[in-house]
Amino acid sequence: MTALNTDIFKTIDAERRGTTSEEVVSQLREMIHRGELRPGDRLPPERDLAKMLGVSRPTLRAGIRSLAAVGVLQSRQGAGTFVVKSDGPPALDSSPLRLMASLHGFTSAEMFEARQSLEMAVAGLAAERATGDQMATMSEEITGMFTSLDDPEQFLVHDMRFHQTVAAASGNRILTSLMNMVATILFDVRSKTVKRARDLKESAEMHRHIYRAIREHDPEAARAAMREHLVRAQRAQEQEAAEDAARDGANGNGR
Amino acid sequence: MTALNTDIFKTIDAERRGTTSEEVVSQLREMIHRGELRPGDRLPPERDLAKMLGVSRPTLRAGIRSLAAVGVLQSRQGAGTFVVKSDGPPALDSSPLRLMASLHGFTSAEMFEARQSLEMAVAGLAAERATGDQMATMSEEITGMFTSLDDPEQFLVHDMRFHQTVAAASGNRILTSLMNMVATILFDVRSKTVKRARDLKESAEMHRHIYRAIREHDPEAARAAMREHLVRAQRAQEQEAAEDAARDGANGNGR
């Protein structure tokens, strides 16, 4: 029993030559590792590839399906199967996290806290490394926020883009991906309540504080400003959600 | 084109009633969301479930396959398909991140930095919230490290468990999962070079510093101690890797 704690470190990895379709996944992974398949590449047609690997088409499809589920491959009917080519930062699919949240009953507060930790980390790094271009983009998004104070949905777009830019400025694509994973889920919730958003001006000001700290290359200030911003954002979102719940309860019209 | 930046926020979600198998994934997800399927539950046999959902067995299998790939379901030949039951903290599969790393050429340094940010965050939270039990476990693992200074592989086990305990003590399962995702990958690399590990005593001492800070409920000190520990760990690991490379180069025996 003492070894059980290390179980989560097990990998689905290569040498688990269990089922045939797992073998296919391994083969494809190896091809990617070896660089034979690069982002944007198109895989051979399923019928050919199946013959190459010596498996049947359904089995090959099962393997492709697995890799597609984790966001590595993407199939388009009539066109082919492609290695995912991400223009911007590499994106990890957030649905696994979403499922896990349902399965284990994660609270919104827990999700917010995770986001806060990640955003503070990237803000700190961004303060150390942001380039002029990136800071210019941040500034533009803040301007966008101020010009859409009366359009919450538009405001939210600028909000998101600002945070993305900060993440990009951190120079760490892994943290950026993880942050997006979490932020995506919170965004989905947010977009349902955002119509009732208030205090957008305050929010815009908070973003300016973050921006200034990054501009001054002051990591600690950037972290602090980001923390403050997210604490308030959480409070605001919870309030919006509560109002929605109250209204639905009064009208008796769920969903 | 201006809307392109928001693309990563798109979800594979529900309403994308595109292909039939995606529909199946949605259906299964809904069942989980609604709580009809709980961790540890067994799904109906594929043939029955396919009939229920009104799809063919291959299509259903494709959906199951997708969910299995992200770690939500698990199929065992002859037994059935089960909703994953995690004993400890919920685990996110690290293979997507691993693939992404290969695909985009993530450096080991970037990975280390991400881990450092995450570990610092959880250490800070752990300092605020660790229970007596958790601190006792940490202490025991440190003892374990000191008693296995001459057995690097055993030392590594205690090392991992210590970090897991800290993560658990953070009380945030999301951060814990993300941290494990990253740590798993670094661990795989590490386990290949660990035989040559030195300075284990210093490493054990560093863990003690972290432990003390957590015991004193001093988040800043915990963060600082964790940072210091990981910086040194990275340096050590890079050195081990370099030695391995040099040795392989001298002997001319790759792999």
Add this chain to the structure above:
DNA sequence: CTCTTACAATTGGTCTGACCTCTAGGGTCA
């Protein structure tokens, strides 16, 4: 000559039905 349109080959998506392999639980025999 260029642009548009329609066709046809290519490719992934789905289905039917069959067979194999492994697991689990029950029945049998010592």
Add this chain to the structure above:
DNA sequence: TGACCCTAGAGGTCAGACCAATTGTAAGAG
């Protein structure tokens, strides 16, 4: 009562066919 074996049922794989979407090309109109 216990250990062993056997069978029903589960997922895994295969084969072949057809459907649907895409794409490139070739024919026709301007």
